[in-house]
Amino acid sequence: MASDSGKRAPQRVVKCPQCGGDSIYSPGNPYRPFCSARCKGLDLGAWASESFRVPDETPPDDQPFGDPKLQ
Template identity: 55%
Template sequence: MSNENQTPIVPCPQCGKRLYWTSDNPWRPFCSKRCKMIDLGAWADESHRIAGEPAMDDASLDELMNRIERGD
């Protein structure tokens, strides 16, 4: 069997367990429902975040809009 026809083996993003990447795994890319729920909980309590600049508060947004209107 050639490498192109082999099913990829990937690590679970939560626990690192290696698993086959197939449609037979309903928790893909996780190895189990438990790992999937742990990851979801981390997003819900904001332990996981996507990097970026902090959102503007209302005062900063108003100041920016005033500067734009004045042409600063």
């Protein structure tokens, strides 16, 4: 049986994706990876309003694919 010396592993601190501040990344932080309910809500709001977008290089349906000079 291993003895418990009373030492705990150091808590992992990460950068909050919303504000950039310190956030404790552990099961004890209900907002992880965010630092607070405010940051978590701001991030959710940005997703809901479609502020996070991935650029799409596909041309609209009425434009042909490829280089127009080659057609």
